[in-house]
Amino acid sequence: MRHFINTGDYDRATLETILTHAMTHRGERSTALSGRTVALMFFDSSLRTRASFAVGIAQLGGTSVTFEVGRGTWNLEYQEGVVMDGDKPEHIADAAQVLSRYFDVLAIRCFPSLKRPEEDAADPVIEAFRRYATVPVINLESALYHPCQAMADMLTIRERFGRTEGVRVALAWTPHIKALPTAVPNSFALVAAQLGCRLTIVAPPEFPLPDVVMERLGDVEVVHDQSVLARQDVVYAKSWASLVNYGAPPPARYRDWILTPEKLGSARFLHCLPLRRNVEVTDAVLASAQNDCYDEAENRLHVQKSILQFCLHLI
Ligand SMILES: CC(=O)N[C@@H](CCCN)C(=O)O
Ligand SMILES: NC(=O)OP(=O)(O)O
Structure with a gap:
């Protein structure tokens, strides 16, 4: 499974291959993603990421659906083993497995709390998606990394x-x-x-x-x-x-x-x-x-x- 969560997960040659492809296919309009679907899930605000992913997927003939988590979807719990009697009605464990049945890629933006250092250091939201998704996960800026x-x-x-x-x-x-x-x-x-x-x-x-x-x-x-x-x-x-x-x-x-x-x-x-x-x-x-x-x-x-x-x- 090829997630794209941290450039550190890949070697230099792989990163160079992606860059070279981007240079040689600059402005590509194609059907490379025809029939493919991408979920763009935003726990936090965005202008560039939201726009550039939606446009790029469209230029390759694919379809994206954008979610603002907690506004139009259920608020999603990410901690393991918690009693879910708070403000989050659904767990990422369940949401990620369900969305993987609909989408070919799950792309996630989830900033750190900037209040709880140990929790932020574990990058809990993107790591929950990595754990439970059965399709590739792309990091749209997590607590620790912004690889795109x-x-x-x-x-x-x-x-x-x-x-x-x-x-x-x-x-x-x-x-x-x-x-x-x-x-x-x-x-x-x-x-x-x-x-x-x-x-x-x-x-x-x-x-x-x-x-x-x-x-x-x-x-x-x-x-x-x-x-x-x-x-x-x-x-x-x-x-x-x-x-x-x-x-x-x-x-x-x-x-x-x-x-x-x-x-x-x-x-x-x-x-x-x-x-x-x-x-x-x-x-x-x-x-x-x-x-x-x-x-x-x-x-x-x-x-x-x-x-x-x-x-x-x-x-
Ligand atoms: C102003 C703000 O919240 N900046 C965010 C987003 C940067 C680009 N995605 C940051 O510094 O991580
Ligand atoms: N640079 C960047 O990721 O911008 P947005 O936060 O607007 O997506």
Whole structure:
């Protein structure tokens, strides 16, 4: 069974095959997914993921059905062995087995609580689907990973530089008004290391990435000083929550970590979006010719069409 839950589940050659397919089939309209159905299940909000999956599936002749879990479906319990006398009338154990009878792929978005660190670290919702689904599961951003975003990021870098090997990329922490998940930086750091980028993590000391990610990165450089940004080929800006003060918004003293054109230097700018302008990144960065974040968003569409076909053993 080919799930797509974490790029770390696959070797470099497999990831490269998917990227190459996305490059050579860019804009494909076909009947590759004719007669196939995909459930898009959102426990949390989305613009790009929702749109790009629905459009990509349609372009390949397949059908998607979008669910907003708890609004139009039953709220779904994910804990094992609980007495279900609370606000969740159905268990993922049952829902996943039933949906697997209707759909060829189950695609799931489920953010962390950002309140219960041990629970979030176990990625309980996507892991419940992995356990109980009898068809491939695609991760649309879970508590820990956003593999489709990471693949689109690498596609964007490969298109821009002709390769990923040796490209100097900084994963650059930005300020925010809220605590945000680490799924995007986790998956970006992982895939960058997997595909041979020269990765530097640039963040204040209270914002490490989880051990489960760091131990897979090898000898990655971590610095607490933004002056390294201007020496990069790519600056990948993202805010994420402190693992030290779990769930707390970033302290106001880090507001000056906002990304500006001066800090960016001549590097290309990437961000998964959505972003809060003039909190994370200034308008001037987004207006600059170095901004590749719309190409990056477009690449979600292209790479996910390849991921779907990979999961169904069509490539
Ligand atoms: C603002 C917000 O909640 N961002 C989410 C979603 C990012 C892209 N899917 C995050 O930081 O993980
Ligand atoms: N980048 C991304 O996943 O965007 P959405 O949250 O809008 O889907």
